[in-house]
Amino acid sequence: MLRRSHGEVAGDLVTTSPGAPLMFRPTVVQTPVFITIIILAWRVLRGLARAIYRHPIVVLVSLSVLTVVARYGWEWVAGSLGTIAVALTGWALIDRASFARWVGWRLLAYWRLVRIYRPHWQFAMSGAGLSRMARGLEYRPGLVRVVCTPVADQVTVKMLKGQSVADWSGRTDHLAHAFGSRHCRVSVTRAGVLRLTFSRRDPLAKPIAALPIPERVLLHAVPVGLREDGKPWMLKLHGTHVLVAGATGAGKGSILWSAVRGLLPAIRAGLVEVVALDPKLMELSYGRRIFRRYASTPEDCAKALEEVVTLMQDRAGLYAGHHRSHTPTIEYPFVLVLVDEVAFLTAYQNDKGLKERVKAALATLTTQGRSVGVGVLAALQDPRKEVMNIRNLFPDRIAMRLDESEQVDMVLGEGARQRGAVADLIPRDPANPSVGSGTAYVRLGTSPQPVRVRAAYVADSDIRDMVAWLTNEDEQTPADHEASGEAA
Ligand SMILES: Nc1ncnc2c1ncn2[C@@H]1O[C@H](COP(=O)(O)OP(=O)(O)OP(=O)(O)O)[C@@H](O)[C@H]1O
The missing domain is CATH 3.30.980.40 (Threonyl-tRNA Synthetase; Chain A, domain 2)
Known part of the structure; x- marks a missing residue:
């Protein structure tokens, strides 16, 4: 039988604080030996069962080794282990x-x-x-x-x-x-x-060279670089709009050019057309032969945007009541509007009328373009609302190196920095522009967690090769890519 001895006031405890509570010795229960043995046996059995459940292979191998040792001696075990080691080495080499x-x-x-x-x-x-600590237990x-x-x-x-x-x-x-x-x-x-x-x-520690031009183009998964888990970073371009924000020298150009490179076979097949707006006259001019339309002056940029708005509205009229989504064809290709430094047109522009025209066109494209096959991929240095008040119309946003920590949430949404998108801490080295450049944080569709990525660097020589590839009729005919230019 369990014997109980009652708790008592611990009279020998001395305290100097007047308000100290009375201390009690707890009740002591003396457990008979057989119950202690049952409890210990239960713990051993439970531990064994847990070991078998958690590490079945280790338990099986250990038991096999012990059985072989008991039956045939150590030589057999050494021989078997040697054979297994040789087999595994061969497998690893082959x-x-x-x-x-x-x-x-x-x-x-x-x-x-x-x-x-x-x-x-x-x-x-x-x-x-x-x-957590609770009742003296951790x-x-x-x-x-x-x-x-x-x-x-x-x-x-x-x-x-x-x-x-x-x-x-x-x-x-x-x-x-x-x-x-x-x-x-x-x-x-x-x-x-x-x-x-x-x-x-860190697979992103070193710059990534321009990716090979893909054989097949999937507009919802265009390869543009690598993710921190070493897997390809795929950018969705069809059915969305993408805003790339990054301080000067962050490598925004590498995302724009990697996207164009990934689309090249579909551009050649006539399933994708790119309208490039290059108000800084730097980033996109090098490969202007790739684009269906290239504009650099603010007036021409506004005109180009309005042309795309007209095309979009015509398509919307045609699609009304017939289609609810767009599939690229030669007749109705996917139109990607590429804008380098969009704030040049929407904020730093002196001509107020022009500024309003650009803003109105961009707002129309980003609100109505998705279902009729028009997408916008825009780069921006300063993500503040005063500079880009339509940034929320871009469903997908990419935060490259930013100057201030508060800018991260402006780009990726509330709480993104706290969840690990430390875009303001992407390294920079004035003596070596490739350090950290092209690195960014993105949110993939499946999770709110930001993921670190790095865009491949498309050098001038790669752009020259792209232009040559696009205009080289011998290499492959557009029809070869028709099937592969399938869209989202
Ligand atoms: N993906 C990349 N990997 C390695 N280095 C890169 C990458 N992208 C850019 N760089 C380096 O960083 C430099 C600046 O890149 P880039 O001009 O694209 O930056 P940016 O963000 O467009 O700057 P700005 O807004 O001032 O035009 C490049 O000259 C190149 O040396």
């Missing part, structure tokens, strides 16, 4: 990619789990203020699993009840340093479960 996918990254993930994440989890959680978020990709570790975490994503996204700096990484990113996988992405290697 097909590195499949070896990495099935074995390499899994082994690395296990190694990092037991060497880095598990040993440091308790201190990292309490240091970052993400564990409750920690659960470390569910670790997956390694070529560039990062993805750690799945079960949040404590009552925690929010904001609790975690405000602690990314603490977490990154606790686990020896430079960046940590938080994303939600399902209710109560988060994925922390710790980068091990």
Whole structure:
């Protein structure tokens, strides 16, 4: 039987504070030995079951090794392990990619789990203020699993009840340093479960050379660079409008030119037409032969925009009651309006009448152009409302290097900087313009979390090659690209 001895006032405790409460010794319950044994046995069994569930391969291999040792001796085990090592080395040499996918990254993930994440989890959680104390016990978020990709570790975490994503996204700096990484990113996988992405290697550290001209053009996924997870960064151009904001020298030109490069086969096939507005007379003039229409003076830019508005309205009239969306054809191609430094036309323009014409045309295109196959891709240095009051009409926005931290939320929306879009911290080196240039933060359609990306750098020689490729009739006929110029 359980024996109870009652709590009593701890008379031997001395306190100097007059208002101190009385201290009680807790009730002591003496547990019989057999109950203690049952509890211990239950814990051992539960631990074993958990080990088998969590690490079935490790348990299976250990049991197999022990069985072989018991039956045939150590020589057999050494021989088998040697054979397995030779087979794995051969696999790695013959097909590195499949070896990495099935074995390499899994082994690395296990190694990092037991060497880095598990040993440091308790201190990292309490240091970052993400564990909770209740009734003398510490409750920690659960470390569910670790997956390694070529560039990062993805750690799945079960949040404590009552925690929010904001609790975690405000602690990314603490977490990154606790686990020896430079960046940590938080994303939600399902209710109560988060994925922390710790980068091990930065695929965006070095400039990316111009991407190859694609064989097939998908207007909702034009390759323009790389994402921080090492995957291609695809830009949606059809059915949306894109605003690129970045300080001078941020590399806005590389996004504009990478987009044009990715569209080239469809331009050659006549399925896409580009109208380029280049009020600074610098960025786009080099490849003007690629564009259906090129304008540089403010008057000509306003005219070009109004021409596209007319085309858009004609199409809207034709489509009314027949189509609800646009599919590019040679007769009705997708029209991309490319604007370098849009504020030159909408804010810094002296001629008030011209300024209003440009603003009205841009507002009309960005509100009505999407469903009839007209898109706007505009670059801008200063994202403040006074400079660009129609920035919210651009559904997709890209924040390149910005001068002030407040500008990040102006571009990507409220809270984007807090969620990790530190566009104001993109490095710059006046002595080496390629440092950090082309790097940006974007929000992909599937998640509100900003993702770091870098556009490929399209040099002048690449633009020359693009013009030559476009005008070289021998290489491929436009018909070859008709099927590949399919749209969103
Ligand atoms: N993607 C990139 N990768 C590496 N370096 C780049 C990239 N884009 C641009 N650069 C470097 O940065 C310099 C400035 O780029 P760019 O002229 O495109 O900037 P910008 O944002 O258009 O500036 P501005 O608004 O002053 O015209 C380039 O000359 C080049 O050296």
